[in-house]
Amino acid sequence: MPAPCVVWFRNDLRLDDNPALTAAARSGAPLIALYVLDDESAGDWRMGSASRWWLHHSLESLARDLARLGATLILRRGRAEFVLENIVAQTGAGAVYWNRLYEPWAMRRDGEIKASLRARGLAVESFNGALLFEPAQMRNKQGEVFKVFSPFWRACLATGGPEAPLPAPESFVAAPAPESDALDDWRLLPSKPDWAGGLRETWRPGEARARARLAEFAKSGVADYKVARDFMAEESTSRLSPHLHFGEVSPRRVWAEIIAAAGEAGLPFLREIGWREFCHHLLVANHDMPDSALDARFNDFPWRHDEGALKAWQKGLTGYPVVDAAMRELWITGWMHNRARMVAASFLIKHLLLPWQEGERWFWDTLVDADLANNSGGWQWVAGCGADAAPYFRVFNPVLQGEKFDPDGDYVRRYVPELAKVGAKWIHRPWEAPADVLRSAGVTLGKTYPLPIVDHAKARARALAAFEEMRT
Template sequence: MTTASPSIVWFRKDRRLSDHPALHAAIDRGGPIILLYILESDTGRAHGGANGVWLHHSLGELKADIENRGGRLILRAGAAAAVIDAVIKETGADAVFWNRRYFKPDRDRDAQIKDTLTARGLSVESFKGNLLVEPWEVKTKTGTPYRVFTPFWRAAKDGLEVADPLPAPTTLDGFDGALASDDLDGWGLLPTRPDWGSKMLDYHTPGEAAAQARLADFLDGPIEDYAEGRDRPDKDLTSRLSPHLAHGEISPRQIWDACKDNETTSYKFLSEIGWREFSYSLLFYNPELATKNFNPNYEAMAWDHDDQAFEAWTTGQTGYPFVDAGMRQLWATGWMHNRVRMVVASFLIKHLMIDWRDGEDWFWDTLLEADLASNAASWQWVAGTGADAAPYFRVFNPFGQGEKFDPNGDYVRQWVPELAALPNKYLQQPWTAPDDVLDKSGIELGRDYPEPIVDHKEARERVLAAYKAARAGN
């Protein structure tokens, strides 16, 4: 009886055992399986600090889950091609499986690895495991990629055939030979800053089991009010699945499958999954999405490089409570409500006139779910420079947004506690409160809480003039 040679399953941002096509293919092939995660050293843009926090704990959960099934997760750091080659030499593996990724530098490396290994006689297979539809599967009638979300998502859904998610294996046939693995703690993924990162997991639980539990909790109640309440940061009506989805602890196919029996209730929620799919299509066809304006008409935009204003924004000290609440929530938890993300991004770009790329970079470092496609596409949407973007003349009113979506002030009071005693009438605009109201609330503006760093009306007029000038110059 001939025993199949070992197979390598290369985990990337798909750190789960259920609905993992590459793992499923390796199991079907038979023989021992080497489960490999590589901390790649040649990816260009390193993961952000918050992302590293999640990665550390996510890998810990995956490692334990694999061991409970009789397998072993091998951790190696270095250039992917070199690491895989070393593991092949150490084990005699003759097949490599992975789920596809879509950023051009990643695709190029994967293609080079596949070409090199197949030329040596190895079997290399890749699978669709991280999207419902791959970018090349959805195009216009003229064969071009979509630039607007609504027709993209309509076309994607019209042709969508979602198979049932694959079950997790109950056991894993691991490789019996000696195979070195790095110490996860030695990778230094956790931040060294003592005031940051340590409390993020008070608000989140990484891992596949937590992702499934979070989805079940969402479908058990909050989804019923999602369409009406998803813009309310003072209420827990969103799924909070974004870190799990970005790290591949749950697949979009699993989410779709869980929602398919109640399509009417799930419609608005699933459209957010559609935005993620659209963002990946944009990144696939525009690999410079995080560094270059999608719309070249804004290349001449005269951004203001104001370090002091940028620091006030990052630390939640702008004098606009709704903006400051969002930025403090991000710093403390590694996550921010989506409505507030739009408002804080608009404030940076259109009130402070700071380049959207600076904001994207800050989110890249501080978001637990920092995802190149979604992050870049969303920032360009707010800036008005991207595909299907909000028009450049749309400037979110930061206190108006707070009054509308945090009507009782619960969100602001949670994250800007120095304003907690202020009556609702003045909470979103503390600078309008009479002196006696401020005194009674124990607040001195400029001491306990900053005065607004810009005037809303003047900032709006300034940025609209700058956008018009940039468009005129192209």
């Protein structure tokens, strides 16, 4: 019997369209399925609390799926290079397969692991299981990384689309399983206080739910996506982002099913998959993107330090209902509607003049779909300091954004119950409501719901002045 091969699972917690798993199954070698929790290598960007909750349940799901094919998912915690050395020594493995990660720390680590294992005589292969196209594949006419999204997206479409997704292996030979950690011993779930109730009500991690959600959206949601996606109270987005981040469904599978269901009508949604792709390509080319502005001028921006304002934003107590609803949705569900993300991020950066990195860190800990490329790319876009960024002088008016994209106030009422009885006319500007309206709604500003912590017009003027100061 040939020496066993190791399939090192990472952010590819699925059987379908998993190139590393497929290659291992086709090799005919007995298979060892391994997941390594490597917090040490990740450093400052180890998974946040909400992501760890998701990971626990996603690993449970993957273990069940592998068990149906006769394999055990081996769990080990520690530096990946040491874990792999130990697994190889224990099992006599002759090959290691994995799908690539694109975080800077992971790329450095994986390159070193690949060289070390190959020097010891093992066959080591890595694959693209996370993106539509490899970053090195997409270049502009000058052979450089795209810095603007629209031409990047046109170049993606000009390829005719990504490769077809691979079917899940129907069978493989499982090697005897080495010793494994117990998932519960990793303590990925909260203990006391148990803050994950809203996550449990909102999400079902795992490949089966990811595929079901994709099928539902392809059938009944994608046709209206272009118009409906901005309305925060509506269930009009795919909510695939955490499933994509953890690799419970591949972007190639998403592409294939959306095109099959909707044809060109699916392109507005696939454009959002393209933005995910763009952010990953930017991260590969700019390893300091999570910490430093791509536009170096912003290194001299006169940011403020205001712990009280930051806490008010984090807790959804800014006095601007749509911002507060967004931040409470995040805390309760581990997710936030994309329009709300833009409004909440703009408020932190431009109304409060707080560094975009503060928001990035908060999202990293609280989002179930926290993704280093998307998170840093999105925050830099709003701040005006990233690639193809919204100009800094574009300041979202949270009142107008609420009135336009939550016209009946249902989104605010869902997450800011203090304002549940305020009518649509005043719900996005309660400080302007007549006293009798507030009294009949049971609202006492400054007590049951805060007054605005900044004035929009003054905050906008302050932000524009700070931008001018940076430019001079």
